[in-house]
Amino acid sequence: MENRIEINPRVMAGKPMIKGTRIPIYLILDLLAAGYKSKDIVAAIEYASGILKREEVVEVKA
Secondary structure (H helix, E strand, O other), X not given: OOOOEEOOOOOHXXXXXXXXXXXXXXXXXXXXXXXXXXXXXXXXXXXHHHHHHHOOOOOOOO
């Protein structure tokens, strides 16, 4: 479990989340409780991954 869950007081107010993300554990549990199937969650992850692969980061100078 320690390899997948992290608690960092400076991120998401210290709520437990998936390591390396800002996805809180409560959100995953809420989705499952609402009837989402694990395949729905995997599909959402695949969708987000595809979007992020094409995303460009642009530095904005003030």
